[in-house]
Amino acid sequence: MRKKNLILEIAVPVPLRRLFHYLPPVVGEWSQLKSGMRVRIPFRRRELIGIFMKTLHSSDQTEHKLKHAIEIIDTESLISSEVMHLCQWASDYYHAPIGEVLESALPKLLRQGKAIGEVKNSASLHTPLKCTVSLNGDQQQAVAALQAALGTFQVFLLDGVTGSGKTEVYLQAILAVLEKNQQVLVLIPEIGLTPQTIQRFRERLPCPVVALHSGLTEKKRLEAWNAARTGCARVVIGTRSAVFAPLPELGLIIVDEEHDLSFKQQEGFRYHARDLAIMRAKHNTIPIVLGSATPSLETCHNANSGKFIHLKLMDRAGGAQLPTFSLCDIRNQRLEEGLSPALFDAIRATIGRGEQAMLFLNRRGFAPVLLCHACGKIAMCGRCDTRMTYHQTQKKLQCHHCGSQKPLSKCCESCGSSELLPVGTGTQRLESALHERFPAHSIARIDRDSTQRKGEMDKLLESIQSGEHAILIGTQMIAKGHHFPNVTLVIIVDADGGFFNSDFRALERMGQLVLQVSGRAGRAEKKGTVMIQTHQPEHPLLNQLITDGYAAFAKTLLDMRQGTVLPPFSSFVLFRAEAHSQKKAKDFLEAVKTVFPHGQKSLQCFGPVSAPMPRRAGKYREQLLIQSSRRSVLQAALKEVLPAIEALKTSKTVRWSLDVDPMEMF
Numbered sequence: 001m002r003k004k005n006l007i008l009e010i011a012v013p014v015p016l017r018r019l020f021h022y023l024p025p026v027v028g029e030w031s032q033l034k035s036g037m038r039v040r041i042p043f044r045r046r047e048l049i050g051i052f053m054k055t056l057h058s059s060d061q062t063e064h065k066l067k068h069a070i071e072i073i074d075t076e077s078l079i080s081s082e083v084m085h086l087c088q089w090a091s092d093y094y095h096a097p098i099g100e101v102l103e104s105a106l107p108k109l110l111r112q113g114k115a116i117g118e119v120k121n122s123a124s125l126h127t128p129l130k131c132t133v134s135l136n137g138d139q140q141q142a143v144a145a146l147q148a149a150l151g152t153f154q155v156f157l158l159d160g161v162t163g164s165g166k167t168e169v170y171l172q173a174i175l176a177v178l179e180k181n182q183q184v185l186v187l188i189p190e191i192g193l194t195p196q197t198i199q200r201f202r203e204r205l206p207c208p209v210v211a212l213h214s215g216l217t218e219k220k221r222l223e224a225w226n227a228a229r230t231g232c233a234r235v236v237i238g239t240r241s242a243v244f245a246p247l248p249e250l251g252l253i254i255v256d257e258e259h260d261l262s263f264k265q266q267e268g269f270r271y272h273a274r275d276l277a278i279m280r281a282k283h284n285t286i287p288i289v290l291g292s293a294t295p296s297l298e299t300c301h302n303a304n305s306g307k308f309i310h311l312k313l314m315d316r317a318g319g320a321q322l323p324t325f326s327l328c329d330i331r332n333q334r335l336e337e338g339l340s341p342a343l344f345d346a347i348r349a350t351i352g353r354g355e356q357a358m359l360f361l362n363r364r365g366f367a368p369v370l371l372c373h374a375c376g377k378i379a380m381c382g383r384c385d386t387r388m389t390y391h392q393t394q395k396k397l398q399c400h401h402c403g404s405q406k407p408l409s410k411c412c413e414s415c416g417s418s419e420l421l422p423v424g425t426g427t428q429r430l431e432s433a434l435h436e437r438f439p440a441h442s443i444a445r446i447d448r449d450s451t452q453r454k455g456e457m458d459k460l461l462e463s464i465q466s467g468e469h470a471i472l473i474g475t476q477m478i479a480k481g482h483h484f485p486n487v488t489l490v491i492i493v494d495a496d497g498g499f500f501n502s503d504f505r506a507l508e509r510m511g512q513l514v515l516q517v518s519g520r521a522g523r524a525e526k527k528g529t530v531m532i533q534t535h536q537p538e539h540p541l542l543n544q545l546i547t548d549g550y551a552a553f554a555k556t557l558l559d560m561r562q563g564t565v566l567p568p569f570s571s572f573v574l575f576r577a578e579a580h581s582q583k584k585a586k587d588f589l590e591a592v593k594t595v596f597p598h599g600q601k602s603l604q605c606f607g608p609v610s611a612p613m614p615r616r617a618g619k620y621r622e623q624l625l626i627q628s629s630r631r632s633v634l635q636a637a638l639k640e641v642l643p644a645i646e647a648l649k650t651s652k653t654v655r656w657s658l659d660v661d662p663m664e665m666f
């Protein structure tokens with residue numbers, strides 16, 4: 001390579017949808033330059049670390065004199081061509097700057113310029129436990145189908161209730177891939193990645209298994225990443241961002257609990273790890289399994305249309321029975337801290353038998369509202385359009401949206417009255433009410449407040465498993481993944497939230513949550529009962545869910561979505577804008593709206609409208625929804641208009657973002 005006339009094209013981690021041109025470094029060796037190596041560069045008045053893409057012989061970026069790169073950091077490429085392809089695809093589909101996409105494919109220490117280092121073979125070999133499980137018919141069929149698909153691109157939906165033996169199917173399929181000397185990527189939700197989960201895979205697999213998640217120290221994370229890259233690790237279990245893990249011999253991808261929201265990155269580079277995993281499998285010509293007891297409607301739709309192959313596990317494996325459901329009509333009932341008398345009776349009977357009762361309530365704190373009895377004012381957050389939650393143990397008011405706190409004052413801030421009433425029930429209040437009723441029994445509460453300190457969650461889970469507590473109370477942190485064999489009663493304290501939410505996915509989520517929570521009941525030899533408190537006991541969907549099951553419920557919801565042309569029967573893109581004044585945010589989105597091609601029947605703009613929470617952390621929030629019945633039309637339009645949007649003067653005065661396939665509409 002001649003040094004003269006050569007230009008390096010570099011992806012830089014900045015929110016600009018373009019690549020940047022540099023001259024080669026003045027000193028140092030660079031003739032072995034490969035795509036995917038890190039390069040230190042001067043950028044504005046800083047030094048940044050970019051990723052080298054390719055060399056060019058001329059540059060159209062002549063607006064400034066081209067600068068020299070400072071140094072080439074690596075001697076080998078850190079982003080394989082396979083991962084590079086995935087990142088390029090993601091950058092195109094999500095219309096995200098390639099520099100930011102590549103940034104999320106690297107562990108933090110590498111983004112900071114640290115040397116890649118030697119791979120310590122810390123992932124030592126375990127002697128796996130001898131497998132004593134003999135698969136049932138459904139499981140065998142599923143494993144056979146996966147085995148037959150190795151080496152081809154195929155998407156499978158592995159559909160089975162909690163405890164139906166999905167993980168056993170994964171383990172058997174992984175063994176088949178390991179025999180072919182290939183690697184496996186297992187993606188699981190944030191909440192599901194417990195030490196027990198990793199332990200189970202380690203115990204059963206005759207190969208080094210590494211975990212990749214945000215709970216690791218940066219050093220450990222880099223080590224795990226590197227073990228995957230060099231092929232030392234044969235199985236990688238990780239959360240969302242592990243979809244970018246370097247796996248040179250990838251043979252199978254598994255996405256467990258594919259419906260889980262944590263697979264969607266909700267800020268910065270907004271991507272869906274499940275969807276990217278499917279693209280990765282496609283590019284590698286390998287199979288991918290999406291497992292769930294409650295598949296997302298998108299996935300159900302793809303299974304119904306034959307795009308995905310539907311594998312069903314019909315029964316609970318190992319003979320455990322499905323729980324019995326009952327709807328508890330709480331209309332006109334005298335509730336005590338949110339619980340009806342029938343529920344207190346059920347709890348008493350359960351713990352009287354020496355079994356455990358679990359209460360699910362997705363509201364932490366003591367009470368969601370603090371009301372002045374004299375003047376009726378409610379304690380509000382000063383920075384958000386929302387109420388402060390009353391936390392009794394810390395004697396504080398807390399905003400669950402921006403995190404601001406204030407000490408509880410003895411009197412109302414508007415009228416000075418000292419009669420302040422906590423209204424509604426949170427997990428802390430439920431705990432104290434149950435303490436009063438059942439003073440002789442131990443109660444465990446699992447929510448973000450009780451598990452703040454590192455290791456606290458594991459300790460709690462362990463003490464629950466050992467049967468130390470009679471009653472468990474928890475938010476959605478207890479909904480997934482955990483095995484509580486002695487829990488025979490599950491109570492959903494408030495199922496009504498799903499009916500009053502404005503998000504079109506609220507009912508789907510409610511159904512998924514009810515079944516996920518129910519999956520905690522009666523996993524061993526004892527049959528479980530699930531009691532659901534509601535003011536809408538006749539609600540047809542809730543009834544369909546508990547009598548006919550999730551598949552029927554999902555079918556009804558899909559028919560409704562089809563009737564109203566909502567996803568998956570159309571595609572959405574959401575522009576969000578935040579500013580110190582509402583007008584600024586609105587003006588920007590109005591301008592965005594005008595640059596979209598008009599008169600195109602298959603493209604519709606809705607808004608701008610205020611976000612469901614119009615002000616958050618002091619910023620006003622507006623949003624603009626773009627919908628099309630054809631994804632390709634929407635994609636093409638976005639590609640066309642984005643340069644114009646970036647050039648808008650108003651784009652500099654607001655914080656704005658673009659969310660392709662938004663999962664939450666606020």
Ligand code: ADP
Pocket residue numbers: 133134135136139160161162163164165166167168169317318
């Ligand atoms: P899922 O992943 O669907 O929740 P698991 O694979 O964790 O289900 O299985 C639930 C329980 O049943 C586990 O304790 C597992 O060891 C056991 N199990 C799974 N398959 C079988 C089988 N074929 N025979 C006996 N026990 C099984």
Ligand code: ZN
Pocket residue numbers: 372373374375376377412413414415416417
């Ligand atoms: Zn008052």
Ligand code: ZN
Pocket residue numbers: 381382383384399400401402403404617
């Ligand atoms: Zn707030």
